[in-house]
Amino acid sequence: TRTQVGIIGAGPAGLLLSYLLHAEGVDAVVLETRSRAYVEKRVRAGVCEHPTVELLREIGVGTRLDAEGLPHHGFSLRFDGQDHRIALTELTGKSITVYGQQEIVKDLIAAHEAKGYPIRFEVSDVELHDVDTDNPRITYRDSDGAAQTLACDVIAGCDGFHGVSRPTIPADKVKTFDREYPFAWLGVLAQTPPSHEELIYTHHERGFALHSMRSPEITRLYLQVPSDEKIENWSDDRIWSELDVRLTTNAHDFVLREGPILDKGITPMRSFVTEPMQYGRLFLAGDAAHIVPPTGAKGMNLAVADVRVLSRALVELLQHKRSELAESYSDTCLRRVWRAEHFSWYMTSMLHVDPSADDFTRRLQLSQLRYTASSRAAATSVAENYVGLPFA
Ligand code: FAD
Ligand code: DHB
Numbered sequence: 001t002r003t004q005v006g007i008i009g010a011g012p013a014g015l016l017l018s019y020l021l022h023a024e025g026v027d028a029v030v031l032e033t034r035s036r037a038y039v040e041k042r043v044r045a046g047v048c049e050h051p052t053v054e055l056l057r058e059i060g061v062g063t064r065l066d067a068e069g070l071p072h073h074g075f076s077l078r079f080d081g082q083d084h085r086i087a088l089t090e091l092t093g094k095s096i097t098v099y100g101q102q103e104i105v106k107d108l109i110a111a112h113e114a115k116g117y118p119i120r121f122e123v124s125d126v127e128l129h130d131v132d133t134d135n136p137r138i139t140y141r142d143s144d145g146a147a148q149t150l151a152c153d154v155i156a157g158c159d160g161f162h163g164v165s166r167p168t169i170p171a172d173k174v175k176t177f178d179r180e181y182p183f184a185w186l187g188v189l190a191q192t193p194p195s196h197e198e199l200i201y202t203h204h205e206r207g208f209a210l211h212s213m214r215s216p217e218i219t220r221l222y223l224q225v226p227s228d229e230k231i232e233n234w235s236d237d238r239i240w241s242e243l244d245v246r247l248t249t250n251a252h253d254f255v256l257r258e259g260p261i262l263d264k265g266i267t268p269m270r271s272f273v274t275e276p277m278q279y280g281r282l283f284l285a286g287d288a289a290h291i292v293p294p295t296g297a298k299g300m301n302l303a304v305a306d307v308r309v310l311s312r313a314l315v316e317l318l319q320h321k322r323s324e325l326a327e328s329y330s331d332t333c334l335r336r337v338w339r340a341e342h343f344s345w346y347m348t349s350m351l352h353v354d355p356s357a358d359d360f361t362r363r364l365q366l367s368q369l370r371y372t373a374s375s376r377a378a379a380t381s382v383a384e385n386y387v388g389l390p391f392a
Helices: 012-023 036-041 050-058 063-068 088-092 101-115 236-247 299-320 324-351 359-374 376-387
Strands: 005-008 028-031 070-072 075-079 082-086 096-098 124-129 137-141 147-151 154-157 175-190 200-202 209-213 219-226 261-275 282-284
Touching: 005 012, 012 028, 012 101, 012 299, 036 101, 050 063, 050 096, 050 299, 063 101, 075 359, 082 359, 082 376, 088 376, 154 299, 200 236, 200 324, 209 236, 219 236, 236 261, 261 324, 282 299, 299 324, 324 359, 324 376, 359 376
Parallel strands: 005 028, 005 154, 075 200, 154 282
Antiparallel strands: 070 096, 075 082, 124 137, 137 147, 175 219, 175 261, 200 209, 209 219
């Protein structure tokens, strides 16, 4: 079979790209190794930037997001037992929306289904061929195990950090930038109302903790743990008592609400960028091209920003035979990618406890927290990055 754009991966990047392309009359097929049920249940990011929300609304997939998403006009930095609110809307005129990534994935899959746009779930043995020619191909096995070939004009690698797309680029054609952190996040989803109406990013001597939510009934919480930590070491009781120690403060009437834990897992933290994000007729987007540590809530939003640029470039290339936007795809995206890399690294460094940091570094960190909390200029800078800079 043949399509114009073969898209590998049905995460936010692949699904949104497919939807944007079909809307402009470009034919695309999405290939996904996991089942539909699996990708719809996978708990990940929760913060949608202002530009992400606007885009989803504009293309008509924002109905449930508008009905069920929670608009947030600020968040708190909690340190020294005190809350310091970053007033997002007052400082920037914009807000963010708390709406689970898997809800966006569900909405995009439903929108594909309604319009008959193809997504092939449960495929295997996905391989890319001839990406440095004008006739790239994808071979794979379909959900019945039958061998298939998809001939394409372009391949979009939207298959996440552990996908097969990025490794098909010869090593001497890309430069990668990498940083690992000496900690990870243990995340839990709990069936209990949030303990506070806004997110709380907490710097505590025992490590970072984050209070977030998914709905008025569901809380999302994270704890900094060592990078080699095993989830088996964390019973539900231990998780609640550690969250309680780090989040509880006497300065506010904050009481951590506990409840049944519905999901828990550990996410490693790293920064990673591939340059360029393109090789021949293969374009990388989202986590396939770059990773940020989650502290700035930028991962999913960057994936959305990438495919907005990519969809325009591919419409120009495939419908109007104009290649300028395709040629500048990587440069255009990397400007936003590096801004998000810096912001995510900055928020991570400011809020976590680095076990190897010396006393001098710890004093600098505390000073940065105090400055961010007390200076309108510093808070505005954090707020402007957090709500999302305008698309290019
Ligand atoms: P993905 O969502 O990873 O989608 C890639 C898709 O490709 C997947 O569905 C995968 O199954 C599929 N795939 C992989 N290999 C193949 C193949 N060979 N063939 C076909 N399909 C393939 N960000 C935050 O901001 N906050 C968070 O709390 C947060 N938590 C996270 C927790 C985890 C465990 C992970 C992995 C990421 C988390 N992120 C978080 C980051 C955020 O979720 C990602 O940035 C976002 O998912 C990127 O979207 P994507 O579409 O590029 O990639
Ligand atoms: C959530 C995740 C983040 O990485 C973040 O910075 C804020 C909130 C969340 O899952 O709710």
